[in-house]
Amino acid sequence: MSSKKNKKLTPTQQQYQAFAKAREPKRSVFYNCLKAFLVGGVICTIGQGLQWVFMKYFDFNEVTAGNPTVAVLIMISVLLTGFGVYDHIAQWAGAGTAIPVTGFANTIASASIEHRSEGYVLGVGGNMFKLAGSVIAYGVFSAFVVAIIKITIQWLGGM
Amino acid sequence: MIQGHQTWVFYSKPVILGSAAVGGPFEAKGALAEDFDILHEDIWLGQDSYEKAEKKLLEQACEKAIEKAGLKKEDVQFFLSGDLMNQIISSSFTARTLGIPYLGVFGACSSAMEALALASVIVDSKGADYVLAGASSHNAAVEKQFRYPTEYGSQKPPTAQWTVTGAGAALLGQKGHGPRVTSATIGRVIDMGLSDPFNMGAAMAPAAVDTIEAHFRDMNIDPSYYDVIATGDLGRVGHKIAADLLAEHGLKIPQEIFTDCGILIYKPEQPVIAGGSGCACSATVTYGHFLNQMRKGVLRRILIVATGALLSPLSYQQKESIPCIAHAVSIEI
Numbered sequence: 001m002s003s004k005k006n007k008k009l010t011p012t013q014q015q016y017q018a019f020a021k022a023r024e025p026k027r028s029v030f031y032n033c034l035k036a037f038l039v040g041g042v043i044c045t046i047g048q049g050l051q052w053v054f055m056k057y058f059d060f061n062e063v064t065a066g067n068p069t070v071a072v073l074i075m076i077s078v079l080l081t082g083f084g085v086y087d088h089i090a091q092w093a094g095a096g097t098a099i100p101v102t103g104f105a106n107t108i109a110s111a112s113i114e115h116r117s118e119g120y121v122l123g124v125g126g127n128m129f130k131l132a133g134s135v136i137a138y139g140v141f142s143a144f145v146v147a148i149i150k151i152t153i154q155w156l157g158g159m
Numbered sequence: 160m161i162q163g164h165q166t167w168v169f170y171s172k173p174v175i176l177g178s179a180a181v182g183g184p185f186e187a188k189g190a191l192a193e194d195f196d197i198l199h200e201d202i203w204l205g206q207d208s209y210e211k212a213e214k215k216l217l218e219q220a221c222e223k224a225i226e227k228a229g230l231k232k233e234d235v236q237f238f239l240s241g242d243l244m245n246q247i248i249s250s251s252f253t254a255r256t257l258g259i260p261y262l263g264v265f266g267a268c269s270s271a272m273e274a275l276a277l278a279s280v281i282v283d284s285k286g287a288d289y290v291l292a293g294a295s296s297h298n299a300a301v302e303k304q305f306r307y308p309t310e311y312g313s314q315k316p317p318t319a320q321w322t323v324t325g326a327g328a329a330l331l332g333q334k335g336h337g338p339r340v341t342s343a344t345i346g347r348v349i350d351m352g353l354s355d356p357f358n359m360g361a362a363m364a365p366a367a368v369d370t371i372e373a374h375f376r377d378m379n380i381d382p383s384y385y386d387v388i389a390t391g392d393l394g395r396v397g398h399k400i401a402a403d404l405l406a407e408h409g410l411k412i413p414q415e416i417f418t419d420c421g422i423l424i425y426k427p428e429q430p431v432i433a434g435g436s437g438c439a440c441s442a443t444v445t446y447g448h449f450l451n452q453m454r455k456g457v458l459r460r461i462l463i464v465a466t467g468a469l470l471s472p473l474s475y476q477q478k479e480s481i482p483c484i485a486h487a488v489s490i491e492i
Contacts, residue, residue, distance in 0.1 A: 009352045010352075012351075013350075013351050013352040014352075016351045016352075016365060016404075017351065017352060017353065019400070019403075019404070019407075020351075020353070020361040020364065020400050021361075023361075023396065023399050023400045023403065024317075024318050024358065024361060024396055025317040025318065025396065025433075026317070027316060027317060032314075081310045081312075082310075084310060086310060086312045087309070087310050087311060087312045087313075089312065090312025090313060090314060091312075091314055091315060091430075092314075093314075094314040095314075097312050098312065098313065098314075103312060106310070106311065106312045107311060109310070110307070110308035110309070110310035110311040110312070111308050111311070113308065113309075113310055114303055114308035114309060114310070114311075115308075117207060117208035117209070117210070130308075131307070131308075131311065
């Protein structure tokens with residue numbers, strides 16, 4: 001395998017890459033950020049609304065309302081993925097739909113749908129976490145590290 | 160029949176007796192819909208997987224090409240085909256259905272012209288009376304294998320391309336009427352160190368340029384010899400780079416004759432970002448649109464430079480750059 005170190009480009013390659021780069025359309029960072037902010041904000045506002053509904057009309061408080069709120073958002077996201085709408089929204093919204101919990105639900109749902117043709121065990125089960133797997137693995141690990149730090153600080157008499 | 164370094168000149172000029180293009184729903188809404196023989200409304204084609212749907216597309220294109228040539232599949236001696244699926248299953252499974260002696264080829268998206276060039280060699284050397292050349296790709300099957308699940312919400316950059324769902328096939332024979340394959344230039348593998356699978360156009364452009372230059376050098380002709388010089392699937396981004404690179408190298412191709420199958424196939428308002436790609440891109444545009452134009456007398460001489468990115472999902476994840484290739488086939492009437 002050509003590792004990153006010996007991936008030194010020859011002068012011709014460097015010259016061509018600069019030549020090609022000058023002719024590639026650029027993504028506007030500003031507009032992408034703006035769109036991501038708006039869409040992400042709208043999703044969070046919907047979440048806030050749901051939380052309020054659960055607190056007002058059902059027997060939930062500010063802490064316990066979190067679970068049903070997330071569940072509803074996940075279900076909406078999975079349904080939109082299944083109906084083939086989510087990827088179109090995401091093309092416009094960019095990080096706006098990728099970051100919140102809806103994006104996470106989309107990664108699992110889309111991979112499950114995609115690999116349905118290989119059966120439930122090798123297909124759906126085996127590939128469900130194809131994209132979400134690293135988020136879970138590193139998410140759990142970072143939570144573990146943070147918890148260790150917290151416990152150490154508490155043990156040393158802090159907090 | 161070798162001329163220069165890498166060009167075959169076919170003195171017997173194998174005839175394209177019949178050709179067919181089959182497409183999916185997105186191609187039906189495209190700019191060249193009228194040039195397709197069969198268009199499908201459903202990307203599944205009634206099958207239970209995208210891979211089976213792709214095989215169906217190729218089967219239909221092959222059957223239609225044989226039918227249009229007025230032959231039966233028993234008359235065809237060899238079938239050459241390629242596609243983008245792992246182990247070129249679409250081609251091999253189609254060969255199973257057809258029952259014609261088969262050679263699988265792989266040149267990624269350049270497979271269509273690779274198969275046509277090799278088929279011409281066989282026919283020209285009297286190795287067969289009739290040879291069938293085909294290629295196919297399916298948007299969802301390719302996305303699944305090379306990129307992300309189709310419904311995954313990631314934003315594609317403006318350099319990304321849309322894989323054509325379709326298949327094309329051409330039946331070559333020694334005698335008859337129709338467009339004739341006159342020469343073919345086999346390309347070298349060119350790697351400019353690009354590694355972004357969402358920017359294939361820029362990665363493949365130098366390969367196209369190399370093959371085009373080789374073709375004109377070996378043939379000792381001027382680009383104005385052709386009515387159309389079309390690259391396979393460089394898209395808007397790659398085609399612009401290739402045109403500028405050729406100009407910089409001193410090979411002037413008039414702008415009005417230099418085009419790209421990936422730009423032609425879809426309408427500008429379709430959300431294909433930089434244009435079409437895939438084996439079926441050059442296959443359907445050539446075997447459908449261009450050959451129809453030739454039969455109508457609009458075009459007399461064309462050069463198709465099918466480009467291919469020879470990466471695998473594994474090589475990309477291992478951070479390898481993308482080696483690219485291009486094969487040029489000249490068709491005259």
